[in-house]
Amino acid sequence: MRPLSLELGPLGVRLRPRIAITVAALALTGFGALVASVSLGTYAIPVGDVLGALLGTGSGDADLIVHQLRLPRALTALLVGAAFGVAGAVYQAVTRNPLASPDLIGISAGAGAGAVAAIVIGGVTAAGAGTFGAVPFGALAGALATAALIYVLAWHGGTITGYRFVLVGIAANGVLAALTRWMLARADIDQASRAMVWLTGSLNGRGYDHVRWAGLALLLLVPLTLALARSYQLLQYDDDTALSLGIPIGRARIALLVLATSLAALATAAAGPVAFVALGAPQIARRLAGTAGIPLVISGLTGAVLLLLADLAARLLFAPTELPVGIITGAVGAPYLLLLLARANRSGKGG
Structure with a gap:
């Protein structure tokens, strides 16, 4: 299908x-996944x-369950999935490597180490309880410090190659995972158990504090991206x-990576x-859109849908027992990672 050109004044x-x-x-x-999740x-x-509860015309027990229990969790999944989708798209596009994902190259591990430090050392709870504000700042500090370290170590000969960036990131991921385990080993059992559930990746107990943080991140960072x-x-x-074509590649790459890391x-x-x-949302989005590059907005939408569906499966597969959503995404994502590695080897980009 040919592109349609629209003229709106000078635009x-x-x-x-x-x-x-x-x-x-x-x-x-x-939207369908959001309604199903609720x-x-x-x-x-x-x-x-x-739908009545969402439109403000509901009443009774249904309205209470929708607004107090299920809607905050579903909205958190929607916003977090979109944020991961956009972040993954930027990393893969800037490094030109489909394996350059925040969860593989140490960015999520750095955020996790910073957040666990806030939970364990700062004594806050992973689920919020009015002190959730300390967790995002710890995660942001850890992720930005990790990204800066990876960037410096991957810099070679005046430039950065995607393959070197991924290798350095994988090494950083291992070091940060060990640091996180050390903090957990020194924590008391209550703090360590809360942190371990959070480290698996869980949406259980999420409230409007989490919705506000994730929504604020998207509202501020996506327009800048x-x-x-x-x-x-x-x-x-x-x-x-x-x-x-006049792009200052050094500054542009750093700016995009800072936004994606945040x-x-x-x-x-x-x-x-x-x-x-x-990892998966940008590549799925590229195939859905049929483009050579990675579409940014579609990657965000794909990430939102993936996490909503994964969380729905985590709640329903073994009901009434609810699994952490990270178990579902890990079970589906691991074979996908193997597929990506096999394709990289066949194309001669696997090292």
Whole structure:
């Protein structure tokens, strides 16, 4: 399908029908998954009552369950999935490597180490309880420090290659995982048990504090990322092409990585280091959109849908026992990672 050109005064907009259809389909799927997540559970609520509660016309027990128990969890999954999707897209595009995901190269591990330090050393709770604000700041500090260290160590010969960036990140991931285990070993049993559930990646007990943090992260960071859309698109090609078109690749790469790291850190603070959403969402989005590059908005929508569906499965598969959502994403994502590695080896990019 050919792109449609729209002229709005001095502005020219090119609309690709396939991308528009993909965005609409993902938005509808996300809304359907949100309603299903609120409707289904030990106490099932009819969809009509769910919609009534969402529109403010509900009443009784259904309204209480929707607004106090299930809606905050579902909204957190939606926002955290979108943040991971956008963060993964930026990392993979900037490094030009499909394995450059925050959860594989140490960014989520750095956020996790910072958040665990806030939970264990600071004595706050993983689920919030009015002191949740300390966890995002700890996660953000840990993630940014990790990203800066990886960037410095991966810098070689005046540039950064995606392959070197991933290798350094994997090494950092191992060191930070060991640091986190050391903090857990020194913590008391209550703090360590809370932190361990959070480290698995869990949406259980999430409230509106988590929704506000994740929503604020998206509201502030996604527009800034979209403002760098031209740099984002050109950095998916080689550095010489970007330089020839006037892109300051050093500054652009650092700015995009800082934004992506912040998104991944705050998403990790809200739900723990949920595995493989940031890895899989950009590649799935690229195939859905049929583009050579990684579409940023579609990656965010794909991440939101993936995490919503994974959390729904985590709640229902072994009901009434609820699994941490990270177990579901890990079980699905591990085979996907093996597939990516096999493709990289076949194309000669696996090292």
